[in-house]
Amino acid sequence: DYYRLGNEVRRALAGDAGSESLYKWGTSGSIPGLNDMGMLASYNFSRVSIEGAENLSGQHLLDEGYLIGRESCFGCSTACHRHVRSLTHEWGRVRDSGPELETVLSLGAECGITDTEAILLANRLCNDLGMDTISAGHVISWAMETYERGILDREQTDGLDLRFGNIEAQATLLQRIAHREGAFADLLAHGTRYAAEEVGRDSWKWAIQAKGLEQSAVDTRAAKSYALAFAVNPRGPDHLMTETFAEFGFTQESRDVIREITGDENYADPRLLEKRAEIVRWHEDVYGATEALGFCVFTSTAAFAVNPKNMSRFFSLGLGVPFDEEQLLLGGRRMVTIERCFNVREGARRQDDLLPWRMMNEQVPSGPNTGMVTDQEMLDRLLDQYYALHGWDQPTAVPLRSTLEKLGLGELCGDVALDG
Numbered sequence: 001d002y003y004r005l006g007n008e009v010r011r012a013l014a015g016d017a018g019s020e021s022l023y024k025w026g027t028s029g030s031i032p033g034l035n036d037m038g039m040l041a042s043y044n045f046s047r048v049s050i051e052g053a054e055n056l057s058g059q060h061l062l063d064e065g066y067l068i069g070r071e072s073c074f075g076c077s078t079a080c081h082r083h084v085r086s087l088t089h090e091w092g093r094v095r096d097s098g099p100e101l102e103t104v105l106s107l108g109a110e111c112g113i114t115d116t117e118a119i120l121l122a123n124r125l126c127n128d129l130g131m132d133t134i135s136a137g138h139v140i141s142w143a144m145e146t147y148e149r150g151i152l153d154r155e156q157t158d159g160l161d162l163r164f165g166n167i168e169a170q171a172t173l174l175q176r177i178a179h180r181e182g183a184f185a186d187l188l189a190h191g192t193r194y195a196a197e198e199v200g201r202d203s204w205k206w207a208i209q210a211k212g213l214e215q216s217a218v219d220t221r222a223a224k225s226y227a228l229a230f231a232v233n234p235r236g237p238d239h240l241m242t243e244t245f246a247e248f249g250f251t252q253e254s255r256d257v258i259r260e261i262t263g264d265e266n267y268a269d270p271r272l273l274e275k276r277a278e279i280v281r282w283h284e285d286v287y288g289a290t291e292a293l294g295f296c297v298f299t300s301t302a303a304f305a306v307n308p309k310n311m312s313r314f315f316s317l318g319l320g321v322p323f324d325e326e327q328l329l330l331g332g333r334r335m336v337t338i339e340r341c342f343n344v345r346e347g348a349r350r351q352d353d354l355l356p357w358r359m360m361n362e363q364v365p366s367g368p369n370t371g372m373v374t375d376q377e378m379l380d381r382l383l384d385q386y387y388a389l390h391g392w393d394q395p396t397a398v399p400l401r402s403t404l405e406k407l408g409l410g411e412l413c414g415d416v417a418l419d420g
């Protein structure tokens with residue numbers, strides 16, 4: 001029965017539109033759609049589309065011959081990872097894994113760069129030097145904007161002309177940051193929040209970070225579940241604690257998921273504030289359960305063939321004990337709650353559940369989402385709904401004792417709970 005279920009899920013995965021796209025084009029297959037939707041983070045999130053965006057896409061890597069193979073984690077039939085090569089070698093020879101969507105955005109569009117060869121090189125440098133491409137890309141895009149605003153000059157950047165789009169400067173800076181070579185690179189090696197605090201002069205307003213972590217390149221002004229998920233993420237605004245891709249409703253599978261969560265597939269609309277807490281909490285639960293069982297979140301929240309029903313059946317058949325969907329989701333919720341309690345113990349409270357300043361204060365400048373923002377009032381509405389749904393104290397975001405008892409976490413986390 002266990003193997004039969006495995007084959008069933010594998011077949012479902014092969015027929016899922018999201019899975020097919022991940023196989024064909026990898027994560028950067030969504031670049032053309034993001035550009036059309038006006039959600040392609042570029043120039044340090046000061047713009048939402050970029051000329052030449054097609055050069056960043058998985059379709060381009062495939063069509064132009066950069067793609068020489070698909071890679072997968074052990075046993076995965078989706079094989080979303082890329083293996084690529086450079087063609088002209090203009091910026092250096094590359095034969096490497098990647099680049100992923102977040103990489104082509106952070107090191108590419110966010111830095112005003114759409115040269116495919118240059119992005120392959122920047123990706124390879126980060127891989128070789130052990131640097132996260134999202135943080136590296138965003139600390140450089142912050143520096144580029146600060147330079148273009150005239151707050152940093154060439155002397156302060158140790159001789160680099162840090163205009164957006166300067167490929168050579170980016171490549172040099174990546175290497176200097178990794179080796180902490182020179183005062184400026186050493187400053188950036190501390191991350192965007194620290195660098196902005198040191199440079200001052202309002203540069204924190206375009207530091208795309210919260211909780212000290214650079215934000216993944218999702219425009220949280222125009223996608224409210226993402227906004228909430230990123231704000232409450234215990235690490236900061238990354239997409240690997242909870243991603244709420246289904247809210248866009250791109251595929252029938254994703255609309256089905258939204259109907260299952262909210263009762264109505266019309267809530268598959270990222271601009272709405274309603275039902276976002278329910279959507280985020282479901283994804284948190286599923287993310288936690290997916291990871292605890294050793295599945296990949298791309299199969300349960302980008303493609304949707306792996307779901308609470310078949311995951312709980314796997315668990316039950318594998319261990320020979322009864323186990324249902326509700327128990328599975330509660331397992332994920334315990335993980336989220338323990339992480340919240342950890343942060344509470346370290347002093348984090350509601351005021352730390354934030355988005356980068358630009359996401360909360362500067363409207364989307366152009367395209368179909370012009371004028372959108374997730375301001376403090378909207379975020380407060382989302383947070384109130386979310387904390388209430390979790391059974392956490394709304395003013396402080398601290399879990400209530402009764403909530404911890406219900407989750408069986410009273411003994412483990414009771415020290416930080418509030419009475420109620």
Ligand code: SF4
Nearest residue numbers: 072073076078080296
């Ligand atoms: S397990 Fe997930 S990340 Fe790994 S190749 Fe498969 S879909 Fe991609």
